[in-house]
Amino acid sequence: xxxxxxxxxxxxxxxxxxTPAPITLASLRGRVVVVEAFQMLCPGCVSxxxxxxxxxxxxxxxxxxxxxxxxxxxxxxxxxxxxxxEAFLHEYRIGFPVGVDMPSADGPIPxxxxxxxxxxxxxxxxxxxxxxxxxxxxxxxxxxxxxxxxAMLMGEQQA
Amino acid sequence: xxxxxxxxxxxxxxxxxxTPAPITLASLRGRVVVVEAFQMLCPGCVSxxxxxxxxxxxxxxxxxxxxxxxxxxxxxxxxxxxxxxEAFLHEYRIGFPVGVDMPSADGPIPxxxxxxxxxxxxxxxxxxxxxxxxxxxxxxxxxxxxxxxxAMLMGEQQA
Amino acid sequence: xxxxxxxxxxxxxxxxxxTPAPITLASLRGRVVVVEAFQMLCPGCVSxxxxxxxxxxxxxxxxxxxxxxxxxxxxxxxxxxxxxxEAFLHEYRIGFPVGVDMPSADGPIPxxxxxxxxxxxxxxxxxxxxxxxxxxxxxxxxxxxxxxxxAMLMGEQQA
Amino acid sequence: xxxxxxxxxxxxxxxxxxTPAPITLASLRGRVVVVEAFQMLCPGCVSxxxxxxxxxxxxxxxxxxxxxxxxxxxxxxxxxxxxxxEAFLHEYRIGFPVGVDMPSADGPIPxxxxxxxxxxxxxxxxxxxxxxxxxxxxxxxxxxxxxxxxAMLMGEQQA
Numbered sequence: 001x002x003x004x005x006x007x008x009x010x011x012x013x014x015x016x017x018x019t020p021a022p023i024t025l026a027s028l029r030g031r032v033v034v035v036e037a038f039q040m041l042c043p044g045c046v047s048x049x050x051x052x053x054x055x056x057x058x059x060x061x062x063x064x065x066x067x068x069x070x071x072x073x074x075x076x077x078x079x080x081x082x083x084x085x086e087a088f089l090h091e092y093r094i095g096f097p098v099g100v101d102m103p104s105a106d107g108p109i110p111x112x113x114x115x116x117x118x119x120x121x122x123x124x125x126x127x128x129x130x131x132x133x134x135x136x137x138x139x140x141x142x143x144x145x146x147x148x149x150x151a152m153l154m155g156e157q158q159a
Numbered sequence: 160x161x162x163x164x165x166x167x168x169x170x171x172x173x174x175x176x177x178t179p180a181p182i183t184l185a186s187l188r189g190r191v192v193v194v195e196a197f198q199m200l201c202p203g204c205v206s207x208x209x210x211x212x213x214x215x216x217x218x219x220x221x222x223x224x225x226x227x228x229x230x231x232x233x234x235x236x237x238x239x240x241x242x243x244x245e246a247f248l249h250e251y252r253i254g255f256p257v258g259v260d261m262p263s264a265d266g267p268i269p270x271x272x273x274x275x276x277x278x279x280x281x282x283x284x285x286x287x288x289x290x291x292x293x294x295x296x297x298x299x300x301x302x303x304x305x306x307x308x309x310a311m312l313m314g315e316q317q318a
Numbered sequence: 319x320x321x322x323x324x325x326x327x328x329x330x331x332x333x334x335x336x337t338p339a340p341i342t343l344a345s346l347r348g349r350v351v352v353v354e355a356f357q358m359l360c361p362g363c364v365s366x367x368x369x370x371x372x373x374x375x376x377x378x379x380x381x382x383x384x385x386x387x388x389x390x391x392x393x394x395x396x397x398x399x400x401x402x403x404e405a406f407l408h409e410y411r412i413g414f415p416v417g418v419d420m421p422s423a424d425g426p427i428p429x430x431x432x433x434x435x436x437x438x439x440x441x442x443x444x445x446x447x448x449x450x451x452x453x454x455x456x457x458x459x460x461x462x463x464x465x466x467x468x469a470m471l472m473g474e475q476q477a
Numbered sequence: 478x479x480x481x482x483x484x485x486x487x488x489x490x491x492x493x494x495x496t497p498a499p500i501t502l503a504s505l506r507g508r509v510v511v512v513e514a515f516q517m518l519c520p521g522c523v524s525x526x527x528x529x530x531x532x533x534x535x536x537x538x539x540x541x542x543x544x545x546x547x548x549x550x551x552x553x554x555x556x557x558x559x560x561x562x563e564a565f566l567h568e569y570r571i572g573f574p575v576g577v578d579m580p581s582a583d584g585p586i587p588x589x590x591x592x593x594x595x596x597x598x599x600x601x602x603x604x605x606x607x608x609x610x611x612x613x614x615x616x617x618x619x620x621x622x623x624x625x626x627x628a629m630l631m632g633e634q635q636a
Contacts, residue, residue: 078243146624306462306463307465310465361568398561401556402553402561405518
């Protein structure tokens, strides 16, 4: 697992949805980045993680906080294909950019998920304005605590 | 649309899950049949229809009330394949039998959905002990009203 | 506790709200009677019991099903006075008739509550069209099961 | 209404619950103060405001954030007496200090409520570490936004 305060590694994505061009983590420097790692057939992602990510997107200005979905498929690969994801994002009205985590050559866990040491889905990562991983929430995190963490990162100097 | 009191047509199913053998509507004569027509990527099915069908299965004895899921895919066909449905049923812990509605040769709406004149998903159908379609709920129906309708059908004579 | 199939005893009420005249159980013969026994400062009554009673009132025709609230104060008597109850009913938009259970001369438990052997609040009682107590739910009962029980009682002959 | 950045006036309280001694606003200098103004028979306070205040109390350390309830009775005075409030706080497991806003000599609106220009209940006030009123939420405020506001005030210098 990536330790807090370490520079967060760049994500590895094979395809993007809801964005005209690929997005790099580096390009978001200066903004707090909220990464929602999910699988479209994960019930906790559908009922909790993704709605929370949508609330974050509504609650904070886009120029200060970027919300990025990461489709980290580590099971049922044949079911959660990009074409299925596209239908899912449409039906669930997910409007923020979503990248498909790149499959690994040698196992079910995709590359970004592996590099970040994610334990499962949903996982919410908070990356600060300088590009460092600061919080890693596996499972559920409450809105009050999350709002506080985001605000604290927003208040930090960029460099 | 099939009128109430008319004999409900047999469903046309290409594949079954959660049952060792195919199930015909005719074989359920004598029981009240609750058909939950859904699509796995329909948000209202996931948040309302399917949980309600699971509650029905818990609340009534299986020898009196049969709960049957029908996967009536009329959009995003490439996403909602049987292999995807299988993963979905596993992740959402759906335990009642689910049949895949047979695709039509000449349009996106599958055969059983067309014969029954369903307008969309979720739709809940109630078939009485004599095999007649008695209630057709498109969208949401409240538990109190549904419980009452099921009980009234349970109380009717079979023949 | 009153046994099922026994005639339900008449309630003893000191004051009524939401009705122009006192209501006796005897006067409701021919209708299914749903009695919601509650205390205005009981959290489970506020979050579950009373909203459910309001849904019952909406879901079934008044000529077939009567919904009656019974304020069975057995603790905090000095807080849950009739004047406080009146404000509560107004603020929570409770529209069905509510009677105040008559205090006992020799203990905190009011008379109707004692005669019926209620264990606490919320308690929902179902009385059939012939005036017999048929179901006694202490705590929570699910809408599906409740709807079914009401419908079964509605379907029975009156005499 | 008190303007943001102005020093928040001292509250006027006739009686306290859940604290061994009266609490003044002045004594909380150095902490962020969350004031939940409520009435015990206000449905929005019971379903939203008070549970949110309890979540705030859980989510933030007491030495940094003080949560104070203020019972601002402006209607149904005869129902929402201190003795009724005491029962309410017990039944709803409200553990933070609650003060009873002092009645006015010449009208239904109590003194602190009037001085702060509150429009109704629930109202949540945020007072910064220097004792200045910074946010005034009448009705509902989302947890994400509230968490962020509290965190920002926590991050400010005291003097």
